[in-house]
Amino acid sequence: MFLLKRKLRQLMLNPPRVLALGFAGLILIGAILLNLPIASKSGESIGFINALFTSASSVCVTGLVVVNTGEYWSLFGQIVIICLIQMGGLGFMTLATLVALILGKKITLKERLIIKEQLNQETMSGLVKLTRYVIFSTLAIEGLGAFFLSTRFIPRYGFVKGLWFSIFHSISAFCNAGFDITGNSIVPFKGDIIVNLTIAFLIIIGGLGFSVYIDMSRHKRFNRLSLHSKLVLMITLILIIVGMILFYLIECNNPGTLKTLSTKERILSSFFQSVVTRTAGFNSIDMSKMKDTTTFVMIILMFIGGSPGSTAGGIKTTTFGAILLTTFTVIKGGRNVVAYKKRIPQEIIYRALAIASIGLFLVTIISMILTISEDANFLDLLFETTSAFGTVGLSRGVTPDLSNFGKVSIMITMYLGRVGPLTMAFAFAKRQKNSIKNYRYSEGNILVG
Amino acid sequence: MFLLKRKLRQLMLNPPRVLALGFAGLILIGAILLNLPIASKSGESIGFINALFTSASSVCVTGLVVVNTGEYWSLFGQIVIICLIQMGGLGFMTLATLVALILGKKITLKERLIIKEQLNQETMSGLVKLTRYVIFSTLAIEGLGAFFLSTRFIPRYGFVKGLWFSIFHSISAFCNAGFDITGNSIVPFKGDIIVNLTIAFLIIIGGLGFSVYIDMSRHKRFNRLSLHSKLVLMITLILIIVGMILFYLIECNNPGTLKTLSTKERILSSFFQSVVTRTAGFNSIDMSKMKDTTTFVMIILMFIGGSPGSTAGGIKTTTFGAILLTTFTVIKGGRNVVAYKKRIPQEIIYRALAIASIGLFLVTIISMILTISEDANFLDLLFETTSAFGTVGLSRGVTPDLSNFGKVSIMITMYLGRVGPLTMAFAFAKRQKNSIKNYRYSEGNILVG
Numbered sequence: 001m002f003l004l005k006r007k008l009r010q011l012m013l014n015p016p017r018v019l020a021l022g023f024a025g026l027i028l029i030g031a032i033l034l035n036l037p038i039a040s041k042s043g044e045s046i047g048f049i050n051a052l053f054t055s056a057s058s059v060c061v062t063g064l065v066v067v068n069t070g071e072y073w074s075l076f077g078q079i080v081i082i083c084l085i086q087m088g089g090l091g092f093m094t095l096a097t098l099v100a101l102i103l104g105k106k107i108t109l110k111e112r113l114i115i116k117e118q119l120n121q122e123t124m125s126g127l128v129k130l131t132r133y134v135i136f137s138t139l140a141i142e143g144l145g146a147f148f149l150s151t152r153f154i155p156r157y158g159f160v161k162g163l164w165f166s167i168f169h170s171i172s173a174f175c176n177a178g179f180d181i182t183g184n185s186i187v188p189f190k191g192d193i194i195v196n197l198t199i200a201f202l203i204i205i206g207g208l209g210f211s212v213y214i215d216m217s218r219h220k221r222f223n224r225l226s227l228h229s230k231l232v233l234m235i236t237l238i239l240i241i242v243g244m245i246l247f248y249l250i251e252c253n254n255p256g257t258l259k260t261l262s263t264k265e266r267i268l269s270s271f272f273q274s275v276v277t278r279t280a281g282f283n284s285i286d287m288s289k290m291k292d293t294t295t296f297v298m299i300i301l302m303f304i305g306g307s308p309g310s311t312a313g314g315i316k317t318t319t320f321g322a323i324l325l326t327t328f329t330v331i332k333g334g335r336n337v338v339a340y341k342k343r344i345p346q347e348i349i350y351r352a353l354a355i356a357s358i359g360l361f362l363v364t365i366i367s368m369i370l371t372i373s374e375d376a377n378f379l380d381l382l383f384e385t386t387s388a389f390g391t392v393g394l395s396r397g398v399t400p401d402l403s404n405f406g407k408v409s410i411m412i413t414m415y416l417g418r419v420g421p422l423t424m425a426f427a428f429a430k431r432q433k434n435s436i437k438n439y440r441y442s443e444g445n446i447l448v449g
Numbered sequence: 450m451f452l453l454k455r456k457l458r459q460l461m462l463n464p465p466r467v468l469a470l471g472f473a474g475l476i477l478i479g480a481i482l483l484n485l486p487i488a489s490k491s492g493e494s495i496g497f498i499n500a501l502f503t504s505a506s507s508v509c510v511t512g513l514v515v516v517n518t519g520e521y522w523s524l525f526g527q528i529v530i531i532c533l534i535q536m537g538g539l540g541f542m543t544l545a546t547l548v549a550l551i552l553g554k555k556i557t558l559k560e561r562l563i564i565k566e567q568l569n570q571e572t573m574s575g576l577v578k579l580t581r582y583v584i585f586s587t588l589a590i591e592g593l594g595a596f597f598l599s600t601r602f603i604p605r606y607g608f609v610k611g612l613w614f615s616i617f618h619s620i621s622a623f624c625n626a627g628f629d630i631t632g633n634s635i636v637p638f639k640g641d642i643i644v645n646l647t648i649a650f651l652i653i654i655g656g657l658g659f660s661v662y663i664d665m666s667r668h669k670r671f672n673r674l675s676l677h678s679k680l681v682l683m684i685t686l687i688l689i690i691v692g693m694i695l696f697y698l699i700e701c702n703n704p705g706t707l708k709t710l711s712t713k714e715r716i717l718s719s720f721f722q723s724v725v726t727r728t729a730g731f732n733s734i735d736m737s738k739m740k741d742t743t744t745f746v747m748i749i750l751m752f753i754g755g756s757p758g759s760t761a762g763g764i765k766t767t768t769f770g771a772i773l774l775t776t777f778t779v780i781k782g783g784r785n786v787v788a789y790k791k792r793i794p795q796e797i798i799y800r801a802l803a804i805a806s807i808g809l810f811l812v813t814i815i816s817m818i819l820t821i822s823e824d825a826n827f828l829d830l831l832f833e834t835t836s837a838f839g840t841v842g843l844s845r846g847v848t849p850d851l852s853n854f855g856k857v858s859i860m861i862t863m864y865l866g867r868v869g870p871l872t873m874a875f876a877f878a879k880r881q882k883n884s885i886k887n888y889r890y891s892e893g894n895i896l897v898g
């Protein structure tokens with residue numbers, strides 16, 4: 001009895017495990033609600049696998065769908081979905097803190113630890129303040145986004161529907177979810193500057209991570225920001241620009257995508273597609289008509305994803321940055337990885353290496369399994385798997401036709417991509433208690449490359 | 450004048466640069482010879498681009514071909530090709546040492562440095578002895594291989610042709626070149642145990658690297674081997690077994706490959722294909738009839754390649770091993786990467802990371818460029834590019850139909866794959882003279898994953 005209690009306490013004191021199980025629980029609750037007949041417009045239940053898939057896709061803010069969100073689900077279903085997105089995006093623990101705050105109770109150290117893990121915040125102090133800040137800024141930003149969107153949606157869809165559409169898409173964009181209820185993503189608005197820019201900025205802000213905003217609001221100048229914030233901003237900027245240029249250059253002669261557009265629309269679409277590809281999963285252009293080259297570029301962008309502690313998935317911009325910096329350091333013959341006059345410790349580099357390899361391994365294994373179980377083009381399956389891992393939600397149209405086995409595989413990939421492969425490993429792997437013992441080993445050289 | 454002399458001396462004292470330029474020179478000489486009309490059976494010149502491609506493929510021991518080696522080239526052409534393979538495989542600097550030895554001249558320290566770079570040998574002593582050892586064991590192993598092959602080739606092709614075929618394929622196998630003159634690789638011998646095992650063992654021995662044999666001949670027991678040798682042997686074994694099992698399981702129901710074979714032939718073919726895929730480029734099975742899943746497995750194996758200091762290409766088994774070990778270490782929460790009770794230094798891990806990222810970057814960029822310039826399936830282009838980078842030479846049939854631009858791209862990939870991306874970077878990048886200055890920077894933390 002005492003042993004059981006201690007085991008239970010140990011479990012609860014392992015924040016990655018609580019995080020992993022919490023997400024799983026939320027997905028299950030969502031699946032039960034979406035499985036109800038009233039969740040669909042037709043009044044018939046969608047079936048458990050599809051309900052589970054949609055719930056997982058919502059909670060993991062992925063946006064891969066088996067049915068068209070706008071056409072299939074009833075208002076009740078859509079509300080369940082957007083709530084799951086908001087909870088998944090903000091992190092269920094932040095929500096738990098909100099509840100705790102409202103009830104006026106003090107949160108425990110254990111709960112603080114979990115929120116810390118969730119937000120990747122290094123310092124323990126001010127976590128309650130941080131959580132309050134996170135929730136209020138999220139609501140403020142989403143409100144502002146919904147306002148801008150409503151200026152275009154209300155004239156088109158009428159007041160009630162237009163307002164609902166504005167709120168839904170603002171939350172979906174800020175949480176980097178990529179769910180849409182227009183029926184065809186934002187293809188109908190591909191030339192509309194306000195809709196494109198609002199959604200793009202909601203996605204960018206949502207994908208930077210809260211620690212970066214806090215840093216930015218404290219230190220107004222770039223030079224004074226922390227190394228983390230500098231790297232996040234720089235890599236994000238580089239990825240957006242490179243993606244935009246590649247997308248423009250490769251697709252500008254493709255009649256299925258950019259060729260028929262005006263120069264203004266081409267630039268806007270390229271910018272938009274570059275921004276959303278890394279994590280958000282909206283599309284203003286038909287994905288299945290893209291060239292293989294662009295598809296491959298997008299697979300890489302999706303794999304990299306957004307920034308840590310944000311609503312985005314993927315291996316994260318800083319992981320990519322750390323690998324890039326290490327590579328340049330080795331080429332130049334240096335021993336230490338230096339960025340903005342700060343040395344990045346070995347521990348972080350090893351961690352980045354591990355995250356990238358686990359990510360690559362996961363995407364590879366799942367794509368391989370899908371090439372056996374599904375009857376589809378390899379590139380499309382790789383695209384869909386990476387989209388799930390990066391919790392992006394872009395699709396080349398394969399997802400609705402997946403077998404149940406394929407749906408479960410993609411579901412697992414979304415879940416692992418959202419929780420983070422390393423967090424997952426930390427949650428369930430037996431960890432070395434004392435790694436100091438390794439110091440007694442002598443160095444052994446190997447030749448690489 | 451003095452400045453020019455000093456510049457020239459500086460150039461010569463940079464071993465990676467001499468290596469890179471030496472390979473380029475050998476490729477050019479080979480191209481001139483293969484461009485001659487007498488090199489082809491028809492008596493007409495093949496044209497410079499194709500001659501250059503064949504020469505690059507031979508020197509880089511890749512085996513990708515624009516024409517069928519057995520059907521197109523005259524005996525003169527085939528002799529040029531096998532000589533280029535032997536020189537490329539052994540390394541042109543080892544050959545230069547041989548010449549120096551024959552002429553009775555002492556080799557200079559500078560030349561020793563270059564051989565050291567070439568063979569990845571850590572110690573400077575006994576390099577002449579090593580070179581002699583390398584050359585004589587190569588000839589001995591190739592002779593033995595040719596003998597075994599001749600027991601099957603002479604009865605089939607007659608004495609002279611059979612002997613020539615035996616010598617050609619033994620050299621090609623040991624140097625991991627994958628060139629064949631049977632007209633259809635070793636598909637005609639897919640059930641022949643002697644041919645399969647002889648070629649497989651020549652490839653395995655050639656792909657381990659000389660430092661491993663020397664280590665093995667000195668210390669007979671596995672426990673006494675160096676960390677490098679242990680890792681090379683272990684990773685090679687794991688890759689062969691995993692590749693064999695995957696190949697068997699995925700292809701056993703494919704009528705185009707394994708289904709029509711007996712169980713014995715299936716196992717033999719799976720073993721053979723797993724061995725050759727990582728570097729040697731022979732095939733006993735039609736590559737273009739393989740399933741996408743197998744193709745993808747093979748792309749990964751080709752990317753990993755053989756071991757350092759061997760005739761193989763790719764990022765190398767030890768690089769892959771170092772990344773794998775680091776990942777497990779991070780998952781377990783350890784700080785030091787430990788293998789066989791030895792700590793692998795940070796420098797090596799960073800190097801492995803850099804090699805893998807440069808390799809990935811190269812394969813990605815070239816595949817992307819090819820999807821624009823060529824009219825072929827994405828998976829086939831990725832396969833061909835990885836085959837070139839890993840100097841494997843397996844083909845899904847795309848190479849002969851490449852545009853000149855595509856041929857040049859694949860040629861560059863083969864060259865970079867053989868010289869090694871990091872060696873290439875060392876050869877021409879401006880290196881930090883004093884990296885100690887970096888120690889003055891304070892540590893800066895970033896969040897990854």
Ligand SMILES: [K+]
Nearest residue numbers: 062177391392
């Ligand atoms: K998404």
Ligand SMILES: [K+]
Nearest residue numbers: 511626840841
């Ligand atoms: K080869």
